[in-house]
Amino acid sequence: MPLKHILLAILVAASYGFAFVAIQAGVGEIPPLLLTGYRFFFAAVPLVFFVGRSDVGAHWLIAYGMMQGVVMFGLLFVAISLGAPAGLASIVVQMQVFFTILISAVLFGERPGPAQIAGAAVALAGIGLIGWSRVESAPLMPFLLVLVSAAAWGTANVIAKAAKPKKMLPFVLWSSLAAPVPLFVLSAIFEGTTFGLPPHLPSLIGFGSIAFLAWPTTVFAFTAWVFLLRKYPAAMVTPFALLIPVFGMGSTALVFGERLGPQAALGSLLIFFGLMINIFGPRIIRLRPRRF
Incomplete structure (x- = not known):
């Protein structure tokens, strides 16, 4: 991967990481499913009318928009609103x-190497430790919702890879149109809102949250992420997500003073270490001298 694409992947990770501050601030004012709907509505409108039609079928656009917008982000926003630390x-x-590597292996034959399997095992141990800490100290449901959200993200990555869009921005914008209506309906059912309308006028912080989630995070970051997934193997691109929690945990600690308990902190380190193994393990194996 050339340097310009490495820098692009890092910038995408920063956008995703800082988004957790915007999510935490946004769900404090706007019901989470409604906020998610606003995110994708304003990501698509009005830009979708100026970029031309997407070069992939409507079924791919709907599948990606529903999985990424409704399932992945809908669950993530709900989890944070229920108390999951951002x-x-x-x-x-x-x-x-x-999840992306596993699904890609099943569907595309991209077999994970020993380092990826080892990294997954270490990360799963971290997930188990965090789950244990949540059982002892806080409700488990928000944590489980985040985990399901991660599975939905992995599925969305594979959908984007299978769709093979040649024009990234139209793909992101048109797929974003699939999310708002289902989210507004779900918000009306579960959050008691009027279809697409907030319960009260958001403050500048609420508007800022919507704007950041719609444009830097969705329009820019999604477009760049789909571009990278289409150009390179999933196992090469997705590990850059390792940087998202660096930006995410750093920014939420700075803005909200968020701190983790000992078990959650150790579990987070294990997940981080597992991701490190996934990134650097194959390179170490290739560089290791062979014995004859």
Whole structure:
């Protein structure tokens, strides 16, 4: 991967990481499913009318928009609104790396190497430790919702890879149109809102949250992420998500003073270490001198 694409992947990770501050701030004012719907509505409108039609079929656009917008982000926003610390969520959701590799292996024959399997085992141990800490200290449901959200992200990555869009921005914008209506309906059912309308006028913080989630995080980061997934193997691209919790946990600690308990902190380190093994393990194996 050339340097410019490495820098692009890092910038995408930063956008995703800082988004957890915007999510935490946004769900404090706007019901989470409604906020998710606003995110994708304003990501698509009005830009979708100026970029031309996507070059992939409507079924791919709907599948990606529903999985990424409704399932993945809908569950993530709900989990944070229910008490999942945003910084912790930023690292647990990175289990999407291993879900992506697993699903890609099943569907595309991209077999994971020994380092990827070892990394997944270490990360799963971290997930188990965090789950144990949540049982003892806080409700388990928000943590489980983040984990399901990670699986949905991995599925969305594979959908984007299978769709093979040649034009990334139209793909992201048109697929974003699939998310708002289902999210507004779900919000009306489960959050008691009027279809697409907030319960009260958001503050500047609420508007800022929507704007950041819609444009830097969705329009830019999604477009760049799909571009990288299409150009390179999933096992090469998705490990850059390792940087998302660095930006996410750092920014939420700075803005909200968020701190993790000992078990959750250790579990987070194990997930981080598992991702490190996934990234650097294959290179170490290739560089290791062979014995004859």
